[in-house]
Amino acid sequence: MSQDRPNRPRYAARLNAFKLAAGQPERPNVADMIRAAGKVGGLDAADLNYPDHFTAHSATELARLLGDEGMAVNGLAMRYYTDPGFRLGAFTHPDPKIRRSAIDLTRRGIDAAAEMGAGLMTLWLGQDGTDYSFQGDYARMWDDTVTALTEVAAHDPDVAIAVEYKPNEPRAYALLPDMATTLLALRDAGSANLGVTLDFAHSLYAGEIPARAAHLAARHSRLLGVHLNDGYGKRDDGLISGSVHPVQTVELFVELERAGYDGVIYFDTFPDMGGLDPIAEARANIELTERLRQIAAGLAGDPALAEALARQDAAASQRIVAGALYGGGA
Numbered sequence: 001m002s003q004d005r006p007n008r009p010r011y012a013a014r015l016n017a018f019k020l021a022a023g024q025p026e027r028p029n030v031a032d033m034i035r036a037a038g039k040v041g042g043l044d045a046a047d048l049n050y051p052d053h054f055t056a057h058s059a060t061e062l063a064r065l066l067g068d069e070g071m072a073v074n075g076l077a078m079r080y081y082t083d084p085g086f087r088l089g090a091f092t093h094p095d096p097k098i099r100r101s102a103i104d105l106t107r108r109g110i111d112a113a114a115e116m117g118a119g120l121m122t123l124w125l126g127q128d129g130t131d132y133s134f135q136g137d138y139a140r141m142w143d144d145t146v147t148a149l150t151e152v153a154a155h156d157p158d159v160a161i162a163v164e165y166k167p168n169e170p171r172a173y174a175l176l177p178d179m180a181t182t183l184l185a186l187r188d189a190g191s192a193n194l195g196v197t198l199d200f201a202h203s204l205y206a207g208e209i210p211a212r213a214a215h216l217a218a219r220h221s222r223l224l225g226v227h228l229n230d231g232y233g234k235r236d237d238g239l240i241s242g243s244v245h246p247v248q249t250v251e252l253f254v255e256l257e258r259a260g261y262d263g264v265i266y267f268d269t270f271p272d273m274g275g276l277d278p279i280a281e282a283r284a285n286i287e288l289t290e291r292l293r294q295i296a297a298g299l300a301g302d303p304a305l306a307e308a309l310a311r312q313d314a315a316a317s318q319r320i321v322a323g324a325l326y327g328g329g330a
Contacts, residue, residue: 011286012045012074013037013267015053017278020271029056031065038069040282045074045264047122050109052079059115074264075120075162075225076113078106080127081170091148092128092141092175099144106152110159122197122225123152124164129171141175146188153191162224164197167206169236178206179213183220195222199268200245200252201231201238210248211255218259226252226261227268228289238270240281242288247321253296265289295324 019028021036028036030053037043046066048054053062066073080086080102086093090102110121128145130136153161163186167177176182179196186194196217203210217223230244231237242249267289271281299305299321308316322328 010045010072010074010264011043011267011289012047012071012264013040013043013282013285014269015046015048017269017271017281019278020275021278030062031057034062034065034069034071036279037282038071040279040286042286043282044071045266046071047074047266048076049079050076050112051105052082054112059112063116073113073116073118074266075118075122076109076116077122077124077164078109080105080125086127087170089128089141091125091145092136094136099148103148103151106148107155110152110156110161113159114156119158120160120162120224121152122162122164123149124166125176126166126170126174128176129168129174131172142185142188145175146185149185149189149194150191153189153194157193160193160195160222160224161191162195162197164199164202164225164227165206166199166202166236179203179208179216183216186221195224197225197227198223199227199229199236200241200249201229201236201268202227204231204233204245204248205235209251211251214252214255214259214261218255218261223256223259223261223263225263225266226256227266228285229267229269238268238273240269240288241267241285242292246292246325250292250296250299250321250325253293254300257296257300299324 015033015037018033018036024032024036037046048062063073080090085098086102091099093099113121163176163182165176165178165182166174168174176185182196198214198217200210203213214223228241230239230241232244267282267285269281269285271278302320305317305320308320
């Protein structure tokens with residue numbers, strides 16, 4: 001992932017993070033947030049939420065606004081939580097009419113993505129799950145979700161559909177809480193344009209090693225997106241990338257290098273939650289990520305590291321990685 005690679009992943013950031021940027025109106029709209037993101041420098045892509053970000057602007061207008069700031073649309077992300085009718089589920093709702101409404105909303109989002117020239121729709125199904133034992137029929141919920149994924153994937157085969165898993169929130173137990181379960185659902189759906197978005201913090205608090213999760217996605221499906229952030233593994237903290245788990249972040253980049261991932265790196269971080277300057281926070285994300293990616297590029301081809309991994313020699317591998325991260329000899 002060296003900087004001179006022609007297919008170097010672009011960087012995108014969470015637009016809602018820029019609501020608190022200096023100079024924003026009291027109630028900033030998506031156009032204001034796009035303009036604030038354009039001040040970062042180094043962000044050349046964006047994901048938009050559907051339908052949230054489309055209430056005041058058409059798909060064509062949003063594409064123009066992004067272009068004016070030197071950014072392209074990477075993809076759209078479905079947001080079902082804005083409709084209280086989906087609190088009991090979108091794809092898993094017990095009422096078939098509400099499930100149909102969720103599917104149809106997703107199809108309209110896919111159409112908007114295609115209109116903007118975006119080839120990616122991300123589905124975060126946080127409202128699909130349970131809060132109690134004996135709350136739902138697990139077989140039916142699974143089958144309804146697989147059926148819905150198959151239908152939305154078939155709507156436009158030219159748009160890739162990425163499932164972003166998360167252990168919980170808002171439901172106590174998500175139906176698709178981790179990489180392995182998500183891959184099982186994608187296997188059952190069997191659509192060629194389905195894949196996974198890996199969120200670093202989600203993976204941590206799912207009890208996963210993010211690099212291993214990325215390997216599973218590349219091996220058994222397609223890794224369609226990477227949401228980069230950091231946290232303490234207890235919730236979705238949304239901290240600056242590499243600020244808590246630099247070694248695990250480097251390991252993820254090494255695995256992405258091996259998998260040939262050349263997609264966008266999306267900073268799913270929450271400066272607004274702590275009152276940070278979002279422009280400064282985005283710049284920190286880019287600077288730290290560039291540094292960690294440079295380190296990962298060197299480690300990916302390091303024969304000594306490869307030998308240590310082949311022996312499962314953690315003492316040797318840790319010395320090599322520490323030397324690359326912090327300086328000094330291996």
